[in-house]
Amino acid sequence: MWFKQLRAVWNKELGDAVRDKRAMKIAFLPPVYMVLFFAVGIGFAIHLQNNEERDIEIHLAGQDAPLEAWLTENSITLNPAPEDPYGAVESGEVEFVLVLNTEPVAAGSKEPRSATMVYNASNQSVHGSVGEVRRLLYQYNSMEAGINILARGLSPKLINPVSVREANVASDQQMGGLILGGVPLLLLMCAMMGSVGFAVDMTAGERERHSLEPLLINPVPSMTLILGKWLAAVALTLAVVLVCILLMSIALYFLPFDKIGLRVSVSAGAMLGVFLSLMPIAAIAAALQLVLGILSRSFKDAQTYMSFLIVLPMVPFFVVVTNPGIYETWHLWVPMLGHQTVLRNLLLGEGAEFMAFIAFTVSAIPVVLIALWLAAKQVRRAKIIYG
Structure with a gap:
């Protein structure tokens, strides 16, 4: 009898939900929007990074023939600077001015020639040009210093007593984690x-529709x-998650990560692991939403409270992002904290332990039981039924 009553309630709620076209749109359209925005954003970033470097134009104040030749050889277009470089940059007339010190250097002086990069850091479009010119200036300094040392009969290695090399052991799949860092948050x-x-x-x-009271008249226990x-809410949530x-699998499959030297290949087994990881979250979410819905005074209040x-999922996401490498085993027992690391590992093809x-599942059971007990305790109160 208990199972028949449970199935009747489940069928009734599921049927009502499916017939509510507005609720179906509210549930299934946000995942489409989020995945679409993710795909468009990543695709645009790949497009920008994959494009050939455009010629950079800067305004030059002062003269230094070797430096000018070096910049020109590296696709830097030099234009004459305005009379007041600082005022021109501040007013927005020009974006970037390289000011060279035109004062002659005394013979035997150890003071280097100075070059000042004048730009407005609040202008986001100028950072690329500034970074490229800064890199070229550092290379020019190293080259000139090596020539000066060599002219004095010394080894250029004296300038850099320590030779620094980098060895990146991360695979192309693991490097894809730099782009997929926000996907776990989206799924959660x-x-x-x-x-x-x-x-x-x-x-x-x-x-509000006054259909709760007739439902409670039936001889069905509150629990x-x-x-x-x-159960109906969990089933619908899992459909949305699926x-x-x-959609995320399709987006990751078609996005051209190979054009920027990355490899993102998420297998069907990994996606199954992602779905199994999100099932406890769906159970917790449905239980908490039922409690908030019962305790809310109106439909509008319930929507407001549930938006919180x-x-x-955002709190543990920022904890993990701002503190990379803090993963501990006990994180798995904290809902949504361990999910960040496990979901990321699954997307990177590293798999996940069965213990996760x-x-x-075990950590979600107490939360769900407490929420359902509280909802069952409150549902038959007169204040809850009549508002």
């Missing part, structure tokens, strides 16, 4: 917000009623 947000519209409609919505609503994962749930899925 889909799991947390997938059933917001359905949960609000099952609780505050039914109360059975809440459990049926929760759509988000499928989006903060929950057990920890995710």
